Amino acid sequence: AQKVTQAQTEISVVEKEDVTLDCVYETRDTTYYLFWYKQPPSGELVFLIRRNSFDEQNEISGRYSWNFQKSTSSFNFTITASQVVDSAVYFCALLGLYNTDKLIFGTGTRLQVFP
Amino acid sequence: DGGITQSPKYLFRKEGQNVTLSCEQNLNHDAMYWYRQDPGQGLRLIYYSQIVNDFQKGDIAEGYSVSREKKESFPLTVTSAQKNPTAFYLCAARISNTGELFFGEGSRLTVL
Numbered sequence: 001a002q003k004v005t006q007a008q009t010e011i012s013v014v015e016k017e018d019v020t021l022d023c024v025y026e027t028r029d030t031t032y033y034l035f036w037y038k039q040p041p042s043g044e045l046v047f048l049i050r051r052n053s054f055d056e057q058n059e060i061s062g063r064y065s066w067n068f069q070k071s072t073s074s075f076n077f078t079i080t081a082s083q084v085v086d087s088a089v090y091f092c093a094l095l096g097l098y099n100t101d102k103l104i105f106g107t108g109t110r111l112q113v114f115p
Numbered sequence: 116d117g118g119i120t121q122s123p124k125y126l127f128r129k130e131g132q133n134v135t136l137s138c139e140q141n142l143n144h145d146a147m148y149w150y151r152q153d154p155g156q157g158l159r160l161i162y163y164s165q166i167v168n169d170f171q172k173g174d175i176a177e178g179y180s181v182s183r184e185k186k187e188s189f190p191l192t193v194t195s196a197q198k199n200p201t202a203f204y205l206c207a208a209r210i211s212n213t214g215e216l217f218f219g220e221g222s223r224l225t226v227l
Contacts, residue, residue: 009155035215043203045158045218091157102173103148103209103216105157 006106023092121219138206146209147189
């Protein structure tokens with residue numbers, strides 16, 4: 001079975017604070033992809049990053065960084081120096097290549113950044 | 116503009132009525148998906164289609180129907196059999212085998 005757990009339902013921070021969103025996954029597949037999506041108040045899901053299971057290198061994109069650790073089945077997302085515009089719901093998702101048709105989502109973490 | 120277009124953005128329906136949500140894409144992606152989102156919950160898969168004239172049930176297909184007569188179009192019908200249809204519906208299209216989905220802006224359905 002495949003599962004994605006985002007234990008943090010809601011996080012509130014003040015602007016310029018760093019914040020980490022946790023994602024833990026379960027899969028029997030040895031080859032899989034992990035994703036992060038952002039859902040702003042408008043509702044559309046915006047793709048942020050994709051990682052495959054063979055690449056454990058951490059990635060940085062501006063203020064965003066991702067820490068992928070297979071040993072703990074985690075794919076955490078850190079926003080450095082948060083801004084009000086970062087306020088959104090963030091979803092972690094998993095695609096196992098044994099089952100290439102379904103992208104399984106976590107329940108999301110709502111991030112509120114206050115000025 | 117390229118992308119996925121969903122309509123209508125907001126829809127109100129009386130109980131017992133069927134309603135069809137439109138999803139059109141000009142990305143030339145083969146696979147298309149419908150997800151349902153309820154407050155405080157993640158996205159749950161309703162139906163998906165990998166090619167024209169073929170589609171499969173997702174995790175919560177009961178009370179819904181779809182068709183895929185054209186590559187660009189994947190409409191979702193919410194039937195009167197769906198017991199709790201009020202939700203936010205998202206359509207997506209997938210790039211080849213990488214799994215990356217591009218989403219439309221969503222349709223919010225409210226049953227009165």
